[in-house]
Amino acid sequence: MGCGQYSGELEAPTFGSLLRRLRDQRGVSRERLAFNAGVSASYITHLEKGDRGNPTREVVEALTRYLGRLVPLTDVDQRQLIDLAGLDAGELPTVEELRAVVTADMHRALTLHRPNLAAYVDMRGNLLACNDSWDEAFPGASQDGNMLRWFFSHEMSADVLVNWEADLRRTVHWMRGLIGRSGNSDGFIDLLRELGEFPIFRQVWAEGGVEFAPHVWTMQLRNPVTGLRRKVVAQAGRLQNALYPGQVVAILGIPA
Structure with a gap:
């Protein structure tokens, strides 16, 4: 790592x-x-x-x-x-612009979902907002600010994600699919440059695999304090904000 x-x-x-x-x-x-x-x-x-x-x-x-x-x-x-082909693509909004559209009501909704994991992310994996349960499940992710970068850079990620290698490969394949769906490859250049510092990312990226992230998937998580394992079903849905439709994704993780 x-x-x-x-x-x-x-x-x-x-x-x-x-x-x-x-x-x-x-x-x-x-x-x-x-x-x-x-x-x-x-x-x-x-x-x-x-x-x-x-x-x-x-x-x-x-x-x-x-x-x-x-x-x-x-x-x-x-x-x-x-x-x-980017037939309907435009410029990707900045992280600051997307965080600004997370309203007080949206923040309250995250709190109401506790003890389940809940967060808002963008298409590049930037963590726009999350609840305490998300913070506890993915220590250091809020401080990093990007779930993809945390995945490869944080020493805890391999401990927290029981199937880290399989999740890593799946995540990189999803990223390729998301870049295509965005229709704006240039918007991912900086993130690719950062992730390219990690040999394991470069290796999996070179394989060229593409997948499209489903609306529902499962994760095997390990509590970083107790070591206890749990299976979480993650559900994702794009929010149709008037300014940036489809750019904010709500993720809810519930016990399997």
Whole structure:
């Protein structure tokens, strides 16, 4: 879990990099892909290099349709390609902007959920607010301010999470999916740079796995004081705030 020597930038998944991988897997040239999608080969080159704006929905559909005819796209690859196209994406709000929309009533709701775990996080794992039960379950997370960074940097995380390695791999795969869903890879560059300081993160990131976080999942937690284990069912839901719809996620953890 310790920091190792940092060696180069980690690249966030992009529409161009995924398109190139899918094209290479099928052994199809840029020219052939372009012809069948109704665009120019130079446009495909620009898309893959990332030096052209987001493609239109029609172009994305044409690309996925032709690639899928050659070799069927997995549900994950198809969803990730559409997400990374960023058709409806905008700038990601800052942590300060998101914390400002957590109202007094929302804070009270966290308190009312005790002794269950409850918190608000954003798409980058920033902890916007939480109750005491969350603090007790994940010591040091509030001070760090980011659940992903805490996961890799805090010495207690491997003690608290019984299935730490499996949870770690699952979390990194979810992060790839979230980057795609955000449609804004640039908004994750700073976080990737920080997490890239940890060799285990770099290793799992290099595997390239993508998953999409479910609304309900289970965690095996260990009490850091008593050592007692418990299974928690976590439930997540996006809040449709008028300013930043879908950017704040409410998580509630209840006993299994």
